Amino acid sequence: MEFTQLSLYDQAILLLAAIVLFTSFIMLAQPRIVPLIHAFAWQGVWLAVTTALVAYVTDHPHLYISAGMTLALKALLIPWMLHRLAVRLNIHRDIEAVRYPSMTLLAGASLVVFSYYVAIPIVQLSELVTRNAIAISIAVILLGMLLMITRKKAISQVIGFMSIENGLFFSAMVSTFGMPMVVELGVAFDVLVAAVLFGVFFFQMRESIDSLDVDRLNRLREVDE
Amino acid sequence: MINWLLALAQTLLFIAMAPFLLGWIKRVKCHMQNRAAPSLWQPYRDLGKLFRKHVVLAEQASWIFRATPYIVFGVTVLCAALVPLVAVDLPTAAIADVIVLVAFFSLARFFTALAGMDIGTAFGGMGSSRDMMIGALAEPVLLMAVFTMAMTASTTNISEATTYTLNSGLVLRPSFIFAMLGLMMVAVAETGRVPVDNPATHLELTMVHEAMILEYSGRHLALIEWAGQIKLMIYMVLVANVFFPWGIATELTANDLAVGFIAIAAKLVLLGVVLVMWETVMAKMRLFRVPQFLGFAFLLSLLGMLTHVVLETGG
Numbered sequence: 001m002e003f004t005q006l007s008l009y010d011q012a013i014l015l016l017a018a019i020v021l022f023t024s025f026i027m028l029a030q031p032r033i034v035p036l037i038h039a040f041a042w043q044g045v046w047l048a049v050t051t052a053l054v055a056y057v058t059d060h061p062h063l064y065i066s067a068g069m070t071l072a073l074k075a076l077l078i079p080w081m082l083h084r085l086a087v088r089l090n091i092h093r094d095i096e097a098v099r100y101p102s103m104t105l106l107a108g109a110s111l112v113v114f115s116y117y118v119a120i121p122i123v124q125l126s127e128l129v130t131r132n133a134i135a136i137s138i139a140v141i142l143l144g145m146l147l148m149i150t151r152k153k154a155i156s157q158v159i160g161f162m163s164i165e166n167g168l169f170f171s172a173m174v175s176t177f178g179m180p181m182v183v184e185l186g187v188a189f190d191v192l193v194a195a196v197l198f199g200v201f202f203f204q205m206r207e208s209i210d211s212l213d214v215d216r217l218n219r220l221r222e223v224d225e
Numbered sequence: 226m227i228n229w230l231l232a233l234a235q236t237l238l239f240i241a242m243a244p245f246l247l248g249w250i251k252r253v254k255c256h257m258q259n260r261a262a263p264s265l266w267q268p269y270r271d272l273g274k275l276f277r278k279h280v281v282l283a284e285q286a287s288w289i290f291r292a293t294p295y296i297v298f299g300v301t302v303l304c305a306a307l308v309p310l311v312a313v314d315l316p317t318a319a320i321a322d323v324i325v326l327v328a329f330f331s332l333a334r335f336f337t338a339l340a341g342m343d344i345g346t347a348f349g350g351m352g353s354s355r356d357m358m359i360g361a362l363a364e365p366v367l368l369m370a371v372f373t374m375a376m377t378a379s380t381t382n383i384s385e386a387t388t389y390t391l392n393s394g395l396v397l398r399p400s401f402i403f404a405m406l407g408l409m410m411v412a413v414a415e416t417g418r419v420p421v422d423n424p425a426t427h428l429e430l431t432m433v434h435e436a437m438i439l440e441y442s443g444r445h446l447a448l449i450e451w452a453g454q455i456k457l458m459i460y461m462v463l464v465a466n467v468f469f470p471w472g473i474a475t476e477l478t479a480n481d482l483a484v485g486f487i488a489i490a491a492k493l494v495l496l497g498v499v500l501v502m503w504e505t506v507m508a509k510m511r512l513f514r515v516p517q518f519l520g521f522a523f524l525l526s527l528l529g530m531l532t533h534v535v536l537e538t539g540g
Contacts, residue, residue: 003537004393011397014536018399022528029521102520109527116535132536 009057010129016050017133020170021112024143027163028108029101033155034092037082040159043166044075051173054130060177066169069188074166078195085199086155089206096153104150108143115139122175130174137174140167154205154212158198165191231477232306232315239305239462243454244268246461246493253501268454275447283344283440293340294441294448297333301452301459304329308462309384311485312474313391318384323371326383326459327364330415333452334360341437348429352436355512359414359421359433362519366411369526373404374467376533383467391470399536403529405468410522412460414515416453419504421515424453431509458493461500465492 003011023043030036048071055063086092098104115138123131144167147160165187172179179187202212209216248265255262264270282291306317307326338357341349375381377400378389390401414421417434427435438449466473472488474481510518 003398004396008395008397015397015399015402018403018528018532018536021532022403025524025528029524101517102523105520105524109524109531112528112531112535116531135535136532 006129009053013050013053013057013130014132016046016053017130017136017170017174020046020050020166021136021139021143024140024147024163024167025105025108027159028104028143028147028150031096031098031101033086033094033096033153034083036156036159037079037086040082040163041075041079043163044070044073044079047166047170048075050170054173054177057129058177062181063173063178065181066173066178066184069184070169073188073192074162078162078192081195081199082155082159085202089155089202089212091153091155091212094153096151096156098150104146108146111142111146112136112139115142126175128174128177133174134171137167137171140170143167152213152215154198154202154214157214158195162191162195228316228477231312231482232317235310235312235315236302236306236317239308239310239458240302240451240455243458244272244451246458246497247454249494250497250501253498254504257501257505272447272451275442275450276444278443280443280445285343285345286440287343289336290340290343290440291445293336293343294445294452296336298448298452300329300333301455304459305455307383308459309387309466309473310462311482311489312477313384313387313470314475315384318382322381323375323383323386324368324381327367327371330456331360331364333456337434337437337449340441344440346440348436348439351429352433352439355433356437359515359519362516362523363411363414366407366519366522366526367415369523369530370404370408370411373400373526373529373533376530377401377537383463387466387470387473388475390467391473391475398533400529400533401468403525403532405464407522407526407529408460408464410518410525412457412464413500413503414519414522416457416460418457418500420507420510421518423509431512433512461493461496462489465489465496 003014006014020043023039023046026039027036027043030039048067051063051067051070055061055067083092112135116135119135119138122134126134141164144160144162144164147163148157151157151160169184169187172184178184205212205217245265245268248263248268251267252262252265304326307321307323309315309318334356338353341353341356343349371381374386377398378386380386380389413419417424422433422435423431424435426432427439429436434453438446441449466489469492472484472492474485
């Protein structure tokens, strides 16, 4: 089907999907902690808007609940918690040196191409309006993983982890219009609990190695050599 | 015949309006920064003053130095002829496509860089090397943005692409948004505006374009400055007409042409305000951060192309 033949709402869904993907790239390119958290929050906002629009277009009212939950949890609560943590750990002004920033972005772009090829068979079988966004959702997951791989600070890795979760939610939404509500609620609270636990974990880490740099965990030894 | 005359008139209008656009940008910028603004006609006065002055040439200047202003100005005018301003389907647009446009720009850049090194001062060479670095990074972005547009409209001709966007009506294309953002970022870099370069300073640490043309005076400088203004306008018109072509004249009647003129004037005024807002909130960045800036622009246009393939053609 030609893109111009889709209705404006369907085009808007795909546009929003592209914006969600774009926020993933913003996160990948952002070396500062606080803007990174903000970019994550924006990804949550756009994800919620996309979900609400899909709910409206495809007439799946239960997706409104998912949208509301996404907005409350991933766009407001978790970013707020992470932000407060960053301020309390006094790392909110830190800049994290990302090695080869342009290479990272290009790797991200090739991940998008890869997920496109992965998604082709699914897209050909599917009849949904949102089927083209499946590749985007896989890309968001992979970009979250790339964020975790390229960063050393624990807090950035947590944001990468959360953004993987965003991608999973997104892929569930565009491929089957949402998981069963029980699963979705469970996952949402898992993520929330994880965010709380990560907070404790950050303080423990700083206590024991005086930094949030995960690489320094390698140097922990029982006995001095 | 009348088509050719119209195309000529459009090009002349382009050349004549370019200083005015710069005057407008300066005026809005002054207002944003709470300064008293110069008149809108000030760029014309500056050009006139420079044209009346004598040319001071260095003894070592070769023919390259003397020919460069004319080459740069001529090439930029040719580029201006290729871009539809108030009307599409004019014969000049059919001659060459957007890849030629990019090549023309790099020709002008090549000669400016040569001229910068020709005199043999330290500044000229420094400016040339910096400018070539920016150019080498900006050109792929420009081409990628253009290819995104070309893939969607299945043509590389600007005029035909404009007609295509005009005919398809309101379509929310993710690829166009990314390509437009990439094009805007690269336009900022190519025309030497903040944050990549600052046209208003002569500070040796930061200047790029100004360093290359430091030795020019009189009518040579006037031609180069004027070419720079036309180049800025070409980029703005490209953004305005390829991505928001509404209002542009498709038939060559007086009424349509008037509407087209008003539409493009309004779009340029708006784009000027956007540019000024962007320049006011951004600080000039270090030269070594420019590759990162342009890398991000490249990513944007690459994303434009990818979203075109992934989202708009699938199924």
